[in-house]
Amino acid sequence: AQKVTQAQTEISVVEKEDVTLDCVYETRDTTYYLFWYKQPPSGELVFLIRRNSFDEQNEISGRYSWNFQKSTSSFNFTITASQVVDSAVYFCALKDSWGKLQFGAGTQVVVTP
Amino acid sequence: NAGVTQTPKFRILKIGQSMTLQCTQDMNHNYMYWYRQDPGMGLKLIYYSVGAGITDKGEVPNGYNVSRSTTEDFPLRLELAAPSQTSVYFCASKPLIRGNTEAFFGQGTRLTVV
Numbered sequence: 001a002q003k004v005t006q007a008q009t010e011i012s013v014v015e016k017e018d019v020t021l022d023c024v025y026e027t028r029d030t031t032y033y034l035f036w037y038k039q040p041p042s043g044e045l046v047f048l049i050r051r052n053s054f055d056e057q058n059e060i061s062g063r064y065s066w067n068f069q070k071s072t073s074s075f076n077f078t079i080t081a082s083q084v085v086d087s088a089v090y091f092c093a094l095k096d097s098w099g100k101l102q103f104g105a106g107t108q109v110v111v112t113p
Numbered sequence: 114n115a116g117v118t119q120t121p122k123f124r125i126l127k128i129g130q131s132m133t134l135q136c137t138q139d140m141n142h143n144y145m146y147w148y149r150q151d152p153g154m155g156l157k158l159i160y161y162s163v164g165a166g167i168t169d170k171g172e173v174p175n176g177y178n179v180s181r182s183t184t185e186d187f188p189l190r191l192e193l194a195a196p197s198q199t200s201v202y203f204c205a206s207k208p209l210i211r212g213n214t215e216a217f218f219g220q221g222t223r224l225t226v227v
Contacts, residue, residue, distance in 0.1 A: 004155075035215060045156075045203065045218040091155055098163065099144045099207045100171065101216060103155030 002027045004094050006104035013111055019079045021107050023092030026073065029053075033095040034068065034075045039106070040088040048090075051075060082111045115139050119204050119219035126194040126226045134189040134222050136204030143209040145187040146216065149173065149200040156203060162187055194226045 003026040013019050025034065036048040049061065051068050058067050063083075067076045079086050089108050093101040120135045138145065143164045148156035148171075158171030162181040176198055178190040187206075191198060201223050205216040 006155075043201065043223075044220050047215045047217075050215055093155075098161065099214075099216060100146065100158055100161055101148075101156070101205075103148075103157070105153075105155045 002102040004104035010108040021077045035093045117219035138206040142206035144207040146205045
């Protein structure tokens with residue numbers, strides 16, 4: 001069975017601080033896909049980033065970066081120079097071969113001015 | 114493109130009532146999914162479909178039914194509403210292409226059973 005754990009329930013930061021969200025996953029699949037979604041207070045789900053299991057290269061996209069480490073089954077996500085608009089719940093998700101997503105419980109990020 | 118459209122956006126049901134949550138996508142995606150999100154929790158899969166006429170149970174299917182008669186539509190049926198079904202329901206779709214493609218989500222339906 002697949003499992004995604006986001007141990008951080010809530011993170012509070014002051015604007016311009018960096019925020020790192022932890023995600024640990026479990027799967028028996030040799031090929032899998034990982035995602036981060038954002039859920040702002042309005043409630044919709046916004047896709048942020050994705051990563052294949054066979055590509056461990058870490059990347060930066062604007063203020064977002066991610067650190068994927070297969071050896072520790074972790075897929076951490078960082079927001080650099082946080083802004084108030086980054087306040088949201090962030091979900092890590094693991095996708096199986098049928099596209100079914102296993103979500104973590106989410107991490108609430110609160111950015112104060 | 115409208116993407117994934119869910120109706121209604123909000124609904125209050127009485128215990129024992131029935132209703133259908135509608136989901137339509139205009140992207141010609143083969144895969145469609147229904148998730149529920151309880152307060153403070155992540156999403157859990159209720160049912161999914163890999164194409165018209167094919168559906169399968171997810172993690173939490175009890176109390177729900179689905180059908181997939183067309184590629185575009187994937188309605189979710191609640192037959193006898195219970196307070197435990199109070200949740201936000203999300204429909205999603207994904208193209209047939211395997212690999213690193215994300216799912217597209219609807220705006221959600223907030224359901225309260227009283």
